[in-house]
Each structure stands twice: as C-alpha cells, then as structure tokens.
Amino acid sequence: MEIRKLQLTGGSSLAITLPKKWVDHFGLKSKDTVVIYSQKSGSLIIQPARYKEQLLKTVLKIDGLTKDMLTRELTAHYISGSDELTIKSKRITRDQRNRIREILQSLIGYEIIDESSEGVFIKNIFDATKFPIIQNVEKMFVIVKSMFNDAIKAITQNNNPLASDVIDRDFEIDKLRLAIMRQFYALIQGRVYDEEIGLSQADTNYYEHVATQLERIADHAVKIARTVITADKKSESLVSSRLKNIVKKILPLLEYSEEAVRELDKTLAHIILEKNPEIERTFLLDRDVKSFEEMLVVDSLDRLRGYVMNIAEITIDQAIVVKKK
The missing domain is CATH 2.10.260 (Pemi-like Protein 1; Chain: D)
Known part of the structure; x- marks a missing residue:
C-alpha cells in the first residue's frame, strides 16, 4: 500500500x-x-x-489425463476466465475429442474454433457483462424445485421416464452455476467491474454461494432419480407413505428460501432457520425405513434441509451487508 x-x-x-x-x-x-x-x-x-x-490465453496439455482429470482441468480453465484455450497433446484420441465436446456443452460461451491431430483451439464468446446473475439464480431455483418435486413423485410412483427427465434437467443447473462462477472470478480478477454488471464483489459472492447450494440440491434430486432407475422392484412405490410426513415439511423450505433470496428478506431467513430443530426431530422420529431406496431418499431430504439452512444463513449475512451500504 x-x-x-x-x-x-x-x-x-x-x-x-x-x-x-x-x-x-x-x-x-x-x-x-x-x-x-x-x-x-x-x-x-x-x-x-x-x-x-487483453485476452487471457492459456494452454492445457492433456497427455496422461483421464476423462475425469480432463473434465476438471478444462472446467478450471473456463472458471478462471480463459478467453482463448489451446488444448495440446502428442496425439488427441477420438475419445478425448468426444470428451472435450461433451464438456463444452456445460460451458456457456466456449466454442471450438480450430482443431488438428495435436490440438484443439477453443475461444470464449461469452460476454460476462450481459449475463444477468440474479435472474439466472432465480432460474436455478425454478429448475431445482421442479427437479426435486418430480424426483419425489418418480420414486413414489416408480416412474422411470420421469426419473430420467429429472437427470436430464441437471445439465442446465451445471451450466448456470459454472457461468456464475466464471463471472465471479472475472470480477475479483478485475476483468469486469461493478458498474458493468450492476453487482458488487460482495453481491456476486453471495449469489455464487447460493448457486452452489442449489447445484448440490439438484445433485440429490438426481441421486433420487437414479435410485428409481436402478431399483430392482416392480411395486408401484419404492417408499412408504410415512415418507410423506418428511416431504411435507422439507420441500416448502425450498419455496421459502427462494423468496428470501429474491427479496433479500432476513426475517424470512430467520423463520426458515427457526424451523430447523423441528425438522431435525422429524428425521430422528422417523428412522425406520421401508427399503434401501427409502433410506437414500431420507438422506437426500436431510441434505436438502442442510443446504436450505445454508442459504438462509448467508442471506442474513448479505441483507446486513446491503443495509450498511
């Protein structure tokens, strides 16, 4: 200084x-x-x-990388703000090319411009200043709510097509969350500014944290959906009616948290947090489960409870920060 x-x-x-x-x-x-x-x-x-x-240009060497390693590395280059990415290898295999294309489907703005036997050149066409973070967090809420409601419906009805549809919707959640993360990093790196996107670093940090919690909730909706698909049962329902008692108390919390974030309402956030002890008692009282599938659903509902509580806590923090401005 x-x-x-x-x-x-x-x-x-x-x-x-x-x-x-x-x-x-x-x-x-x-x-x-x-x-x-x-x-x-x-x-x-x-x-x-x-x-x-100035464009941020980076190079990714993929010799020796597994599919999962390639996914993590390429995603990291995207989040960190690379504008032009050159992927290099002694020889890029067909499987690697297919994997790169699969990964790019989740990275808004990344397009393959050129490729050869030894490299793939990717350019970003994503303009961070034209990406409305708040509206996209709201969109994530809508998708996540529908995913979780349909996942519960799929497992209570043993409905494979509906379960598959839930899994497909997770793709959009991943895209939005990664784009929000990229914008957050661009802001803290000084590549975009408050006045360009209408949000401060503190604001963007808040919405990035909310998006992360929503992405984790979506993952548990997918977990329930996959349980339906892999279950070796022919019954109409894979869970007992007692599960409805837990569902009725948990799912409305997602609605409340959406409103708390939209209005930046710390009073509502406090109400959500005050419900936590009662809901925890519900989980303790309803420990007996009908099946392995039901046990997985109960665990995912408990995780949903935890993520919603996280959203409520950071909303209180953000509401106080905004009030001080």
Whole structure:
C-alpha cells in the first residue's frame, strides 16, 4: 500500500501521482490513457486503457489425463476466465475429442474454433457483462424445485421416464452455476467491474454461494432419480407413505428460501432457520425405513434441509451487508 496526498491543479481539480512501480510495470508514459472505475464499495480502480482489451490465453496439455482429470482441468480453465484455450497433446484420441465436446456443452460461451491431430483451439464468446446473475439464480431455483418435486413423485410412483427427465434437467443447473462462477472470478480478477454488471464483489459472492447450494440440491434430486432407475422392484412405490410426513415439511423450505433470496428478506431467513430443530426431530422420529431406496431418499431430504439452512444463513449475512451500504 502507498499513501498519496491530493494536489490542487488548475485551480479546482484534485490530482494524485501514480506509483512508479505500477507505471513501469505497464510501460506507461506521458499522454497514455488510463480508465477509472468507481466501485460500489466506494473504491476506485485504475487500469491502462489497453488492459481491458487483453485476452487471457492459456494452454492445457492433456497427455496422461483421464476423462475425469480432463473434465476438471478444462472446467478450471473456463472458471478462471480463459478467453482463448489451446488444448495440446502428442496425439488427441477420438475419445478425448468426444470428451472435450461433451464438456463444452456445460460451458456457456466456449466454442471450438480450430482443431488438428495435436490440438484443439477453443475461444470464449461469452460476454460476462450481459449475463444477468440474479435472474439466472432465480432460474436455478425454478429448475431445482421442479427437479426435486418430480424426483419425489418418480420414486413414489416408480416412474422411470420421469426419473430420467429429472437427470436430464441437471445439465442446465451445471451450466448456470459454472457461468456464475466464471463471472465471479472475472470480477475479483478485475476483468469486469461493478458498474458493468450492476453487482458488487460482495453481491456476486453471495449469489455464487447460493448457486452452489442449489447445484448440490439438484445433485440429490438426481441421486433420487437414479435410485428409481436402478431399483430392482416392480411395486408401484419404492417408499412408504410415512415418507410423506418428511416431504411435507422439507420441500416448502425450498419455496421459502427462494423468496428470501429474491427479496433479500432476513426475517424470512430467520423463520426458515427457526424451523430447523423441528425438522431435525422429524428425521430422528422417523428412522425406520421401508427399503434401501427409502433410506437414500431420507438422506437426500436431510441434505436438502442442510443446504436450505445454508442459504438462509448467508442471506442474513448479505441483507446486513446491503443495509450498511
């Protein structure tokens, strides 16, 4: 940190000198243009005008990577903000190419521009400033609610087609969450700014955390759906009627948390958290399960409870942060 005194210039304007190390780092000279961004926090960000236009170019070498490792590495490049990604290998196999294409379906904005036997060139066409984070978190709520409701319906009716549909919807949740993470990283890296997206770093951090909890809830809806598909039973229902008692208390919490996030309502968030002891007692009282499938459903419902409580807690934190502004 360096401290500068304001100096009066031109009779009415205030000015400061820029740190020499910073100027030398960017190779700036007299008459060069800098851009000043005013942040919601009250701070100012100063950057060379050309800095904003620079693309982040990265290279991913995939020799020796398994399919899962390739997925993690490619996704990490996307989240960290790579604009141009070159994937290299001594020879890219057909399976690797297919895997790369599968991964790209979950990465909004990533497109294959060119490829050869030794490489794949990917370019980002995603404009973070035109991605409405709040609206997409709201969209995630809608999808997750439908997924969980249909997952419960699928297992109570032993409905395989409905279970398969739940699994398919998880794809959209993953896409939205990764795009929100990319935008959050772009903001903290100084590649986009508060005034461009209408959210501060604290705001974006909050919605990224909410999106993460929703993605985990969706994963448990998928877990229930897969239980339906893999179950070796011909009965109309894979669970007992007693499960309805738990479902009636758990699923409405998702509705309440959606409203709490939309309105940034800490009073409603407190109400959600106050319900937690009662719901925990319900799980303790209803320990007897009909089957292995029912045990998995009860576990997923308990995880849903935990994730909703997390959303309520961070909503209270965010509401207080916003009130202080």
